Amino acid sequence: MSLNLKNLKKIFKSDGVENIAVDNFNLDIKEGQLVTFLGPSGCGKTTTLRMVSGFENPSAGNIILDEKDITNDPPNKRDISMMFQSYALFPHMNVRENIEFGLKLKKFSKKRIKEKADKIIELTGLSGMEKRRPDQISGGQQQRVALARSLVMEPKVLLFDEPLSNLDAKLRESMRLEIRRIQKELNITSIYVTHDQIEAMSISDLIVIMDKGKIMQIGSPYEIYSKPQNKFVADFIGNVNFLEGKISYIGEDYIKVFNKELNEEFIGYSDKELKKDDEVYIVLRPEGINTKKENRENYISGIIDKYVFLGSNIELDIRLKNGKLLHVNEYNIIEKELPVIGKNLEVYFSKKNSWIIKK
Numbered sequence: 001m002s003l004n005l006k007n008l009k010k011i012f013k014s015d016g017v018e019n020i021a022v023d024n025f026n027l028d029i030k031e032g033q034l035v036t037f038l039g040p041s042g043c044g045k046t047t048t049l050r051m052v053s054g055f056e057n058p059s060a061g062n063i064i065l066d067e068k069d070i071t072n073d074p075p076n077k078r079d080i081s082m083m084f085q086s087y088a089l090f091p092h093m094n095v096r097e098n099i100e101f102g103l104k105l106k107k108f109s110k111k112r113i114k115e116k117a118d119k120i121i122e123l124t125g126l127s128g129m130e131k132r133r134p135d136q137i138s139g140g141q142q143q144r145v146a147l148a149r150s151l152v153m154e155p156k157v158l159l160f161d162e163p164l165s166n167l168d169a170k171l172r173e174s175m176r177l178e179i180r181r182i183q184k185e186l187n188i189t190s191i192y193v194t195h196d197q198i199e200a201m202s203i204s205d206l207i208v209i210m211d212k213g214k215i216m217q218i219g220s221p222y223e224i225y226s227k228p229q230n231k232f233v234a235d236f237i238g239n240v241n242f243l244e245g246k247i248s249y250i251g252e253d254y255i256k257v258f259n260k261e262l263n264e265e266f267i268g269y270s271d272k273e274l275k276k277d278d279e280v281y282i283v284l285r286p287e288g289i290n291t292k293k294e295n296r297e298n299y300i301s302g303i304i305d306k307y308v309f310l311g312s313n314i315e316l317d318i319r320l321k322n323g324k325l326l327h328v329n330e331y332n333i334i335e336k337e338l339p340v341i342g343k344n345l346e347v348y349f350s351k352k353n354s355w356i357i358k359k
């Protein structure tokens with residue numbers, strides 16, 4: 001089931017003041033894809049999800065499910081299920097009754113209800129717990145019941161609104177992989193809202209990065225991380241350094257950027273049409289910088305300001321000539337010795353780790 005969101009817009013009005021919560025939102029989701037909405041609090045993730053589910057009416061735009069315009073259909077006519085962060089199971093019903101509840105409302109035969117529930121109970125790893133009530137199972141198991149309850153209805157689209165935020169870190173990690181496994185197995189088109197960038201990176205086919213109601217970038221986790229299209233996206237995902245500069249030369253497969261403060265020229269690359277004298281940022285991930293001389297395409301030096309020894313790697317900050325800090329993730333522990341604070345350190349990075357975006 002493909003899902004297309006076209007020019008979606010949502011304006012909330014309160015006390016005569018208009019607040020544009022979602023603006024010009026365009027997204028095409030292919031059948032079976034899991035798409036994550038990621039962005040800071042208040043950027044419009046939940047509002048967009050609620051428009052898809054039908055709980056919120058768009059101020060403009062269209063929602064197309066399998067080529068049919070469902071923008072004005074009520075929630076119960078959409079074949080879309082939503083799994084919330086507070087999973088609100090019926091406390092007086094056991095696991096099986098919770099899972100079968102929606103099917104009973106839809107008046108399936110007893111046999112069909114049992115068949116469907118059995119399949120989903122097995123798929124979500126709840127076998128053996130059917131007779132227990134929600135207060136007799138763990139938080140993770142309750143989450144599975146909530147998932148099972150959504151899945152058993154065989155919706156065309158499944159929406160997740162921060163489903164794992166009530167769970168501890170370890171459980172979240174295993175549950176998100178579980179959700180991804182089941183989602184893939186059933187090939188169910190899904191939208192997943194989260195604050196957690198690791199969660200988004202680990203389960204998504206596509207990530208939509210949002211800010212102030214607008215889409216900042218849509219891409220695979222790899223594209224979002226390695227080829228951010230603007231400073232917001234680069235900064236939002238992972239740790240990053242920005243080196244400012246002006247384009248001094250455009251070669252066939254490389255670009256030279258001159259940084260005035262450091263009086264250095266760096267080489268990098270971009271997939272955009274850039275021209276000489278454009279003001280740009282070089283996006284430099286800490287793990288793309290190290291002390292290995294084979295990456296010598298670019299080098300930069302500074303004074304070791306501080307470091308954190310993490311066993312398998314060392315994170316260090318070096319203070320550059322312009323007073324700014326450069327974050328370096330040095331996996332290859334420097335000559336098997338700990339860094340010395342105050343000592344000068346020369347670090348290197350390749351063209352491939354030097355991604356250029358327009359200012």
Ligand SMILES: Nc1ncnc2c1ncn2[C@@H]1O[C@H](COP(=O)(O)OP(=O)(O)OP(=O)(O)O)[C@@H](O)[C@H]1O
Pocket residue numbers: 012013014019020021039040041042043044045046047048195
């Ligand atoms: N019912 C409402 N009435 C007025 N404003 C609203 C309403 N619901 C949301 N908003 C506003 O719309 C904007 C987007 O809110 P939304 O809940 O979609 O953000 P979010 O990205 O899901 O945030 P969070 O990560 O904190 O859940 C915010 O400015 C919010 O205050």
